[in-house]
Each structure stands twice: as C-alpha cells, then as structure tokens.
Amino acid sequence: MAEWVERVDEHDRVLGVVERGEAIERRWLHRVATVVCRDAGGRVLVHRRPDDDSRFPGAYNWLLGGGVEAGEEYGAAAERELAEELGTAAPVRFRFKFLCDGVVSPYWLAVHEAVITGTPSPDPGEVAWWEWVEEEALPGLMARWPFVPDSVEAFARYRELDG
Template identity: 60%
Template sequence: MGELVDRVDEQDRVRGVVDRGEAITHHWLHRVATTVCRDGEGRILVHRRAADMSRFPGQYNFLVGGAAEVGESYEEAAARELTEEIGVRVPVRFAFKFLCRGEISPYWLGVHDAVVRTDITPDPDEIAWHAWVTEDELREMARRPTFVADSLYALDRYLSRGEAARADPLP
C-alpha cells in the first residue's frame, strides 16, 4: 500500500482510511493541505513542479503542499509539507478550505498562510524552479496554460479575501 489518507465525505467527516492512489482513481474525497508562502516583502513563492512528478509534472504553482496523512490536521499537514518541500519550519495559519472538484480527482483543500523570512531549500524531487513574485506577477503567470489548474480555484479565493486578511499576523 502507498500513501494512506483519510477518506472523507461531502462535509469533510472521516469515513475510513484508503490509499491515496485509490482515492484518486475512484474519485473518493480526501484532504490536501497547502500553504501560500510570502517573504518579508509580501511577495509570493511560485514554483515549477519537477518534470517527473506523478501529478501536474512541470507545471507552475503558488501552493506548497500535499495530502494530509491519516489523522493529521490540515495545519499539521501544511507545516509538514513546508518542511519536506522547501526545507523550512515556520508557523502556518489556516486561511480557508473548500471542496475542490480538481482536474484529476475531487478533494477538500485546506489553504494556509506562512511568512518565510529565511532561505528555502527546495526538494529537487518536488520543485525544479522557484521565485518570489508580486500578486500582479502571480496573476499574470496564472493566465498561462502551464499553471496547475486546480490551484487557480484557490488563487481566486485567496486574493479575494482582501489585504487585511493577508496581512502579516505571523511572527
């Protein structure tokens, strides 16, 4: 068996434990936790996924994250994924979640905020390239077909929250 995740229902209640690959194949809901990383100047981290990734290879994204493991909260998963993917341990703050119908499979997507004031060390197996960009630059990049389509649903929600919701409340 591969990566185990909680299978959840339309209200995000746990209904069992399944293999993530099986959840995707059968379009069973599960949880994914992501983080929007900003630097000290308020710029947003954008990255290109490695070319050999199983999902969205070589595409650009502004969300760092992945599946929540069995019993893991969205916040725990988001913090773990930051460490695994970009090599940092910083506080994450839950922003919102929504049922994402996804290009490959549906899932509950938890989106978090984090401020990263240290150098990052991307895992080359996950991230091939990265840069810090302004919101306007991110909007422009997101118009390209090489941007992960699923993340666009989150981008609209994230940017529509307004400046006050995206202020730097984290230490």
C-alpha cells in the same frame, strides 16, 4: 510506499482510512493541505514542478502542499509539507478550505499562509525552480505559464477573501 489518508464526505467528516492512490482512482473525497509562502516583504513564492513529476509535470504553482495523512490535522500537514518540499520550518496560519473538484480527483483543499525567513532549500524532487513574485503579478503569470489548474481556482478564491 502506501500513503494512508482519511476518506471524507461532502461535509469533511471522516468515513474511513484508505490508500491515497485508491481515493484518487475511485474519486473519493480526501484532504489536501497547502501553503502560500510569503517572504518578509509579502511576495509570494511561485515554483515549477519537476519535468518528471507524475502529476502536472513542469507546471507552475503558487501553493506547496500535499495529502493530509490519516489522523493528521490540516495545519500539521501544511507544516510537514512545507518542511518536506521547501526545506524550511515555519508556523502556518489557516485561511480557508473548499471542496475542490480537482482535475485528478475531488478533495477538500485547505489553504494556509506562512512567512518564510531565510533562503529556502527546496527538495529538487518537488521543486525544480522557484522565485519570489509580487502577488499582483500572479494573474499575468497564470495567463502566460501553465499553472496547476486547481491552484488557479484556489487563487481566485484567495483573492475573494481579500477583495
């Protein structure tokens, strides 16, 4: 099934609507929304992607998210992805966005935060394993485990905001 996204320019202005696969193949800029999930104690959710995933199989990530659909705002996409991937609803708060020269394709990456109450019930097609970790443990985990490369760059930028 086609996933329609907005092709955007280097200033995040919409140029048109394209199929996401074509945007990736042609390395056209498009939009991705992500969420940093925290529990009530401030710990961050880290998860592992399924081994049969088409992109970064078995890799770890501290962000949940995906493509922003055509006509959708970043925040709405982040909330939708949270519900789809983690099986929970929560309001998201925008933190920052940046032009990411991604490993697979370049894109605008928006990072949001959400506090998750209750126990998540992730979609096993999206999340193979998950655990709450202290934020201070993330650099060590990123050094030992194979993390999605773009998420490592996003983490460095995230830490700069609070530093």
